[in-house]
Amino acid sequence: MTRDKIIYISINYILLIVFAFAGITKLLEQEKFYTNLVNSPILELPSLVIHIIAWLIPTLEVFVVIGLIWKRFQVQAIYLIVVLLITYIIYTLAILLVAPYSPCSCGGVIALIDWTQHLYLQIGLLSLTFVEMYYHFKISKN
Amino acid sequence: MKIKMLLPVLALIFATGMSFTTVSASQNAISGFVERTPGNWQAVNVDCQGNQECLVQFAGEPQTHQVYATMDKSQPLNGSGEVIILNP
Known part of the structure; x- marks a missing residue:
């Protein structure tokens, strides 16, 4: 196994564990996730839209996990991760810079970190995803 | 393989x-308790952080409730001052 492949697979596992944890936790704590979104200081949306978002986000995260496991859909999964992480970063920046107050962060172990740390985590994961993307295309070419 | x-x-x-x-x-x-009706205390799990009041409102009900640390009104919890909506 080449060094490139080891890096690629390692990042793949990190992303798989992070997204599986995030998605499953949100599905298990669906009501709590919905309550967090309803109480968000920047999402002033109708209840139905919040309900859809509360189901859509964890569903997409589960799709990411399936895509990362299933080799055929790995590229799509990587693109979806980029879209999700950019969305999270924009939301976190809005919370930090625009919102009148910072609400409860979110569920899971990640609830232990504040919004600034969340932002660093998301930027770190996005950087890892770009590295993953680079190695994916590099390995595919060879 | x-x-x-x-x-x-x-x-x-x-x-x-x-x-x-x-x-x-x-x-x-359980982060706190609210007196939903007089004498009827209910445990709630909300994030109370801030220097103002920690207030909750059950969806579909008009009144807001202050969150307390215990089942009496001796220790009100501080929050953001915004009303947190909970599912009843």
Whole structure:
């Protein structure tokens, strides 16, 4: 196994564990996730839209996990991760810079970190995803 | 070939187990109590952080409730001052 492949697979596992944890936790704590979104200081949306978002986000995260496991859909999964992480970063920046107050962060172990740390985590994961993307295309070419 | 499939599945099992453990731990967490009707206290799990009042409102009900640390009004919790909406 080449060094490139080891890096690629390692990042793949990190992303798989992070997204599986995030998605499953949100599905298990669906009501709590919905309550967090309803109480968000920047999402002033109708209840139905919040309900859809509360189901859509964890569903997409589960799709990411399936895509990362299933080799055929790995590229799509990587693109979806980029879209999700950019969305999270924009939301976190809005919370930090625009919102009148910072609400409860979110569920899971990640609830232990504040919004600034969340932002660093998301930027770190996005950087890892770009590295993953680079190695994916590099390995595919060879 | 088998190991290629086995390792991601193990990672998935690990993440699933971690999710269930985290959820069951957080469900037991009670952050405060509200007096929903006079003399009728209810435990709530809300994030009270800030220097103002920690207020909650049950969806579909007009009145807001102050969150207290115990089932009496001696220790009101501080929050953001915004009303947190909870499902009844």
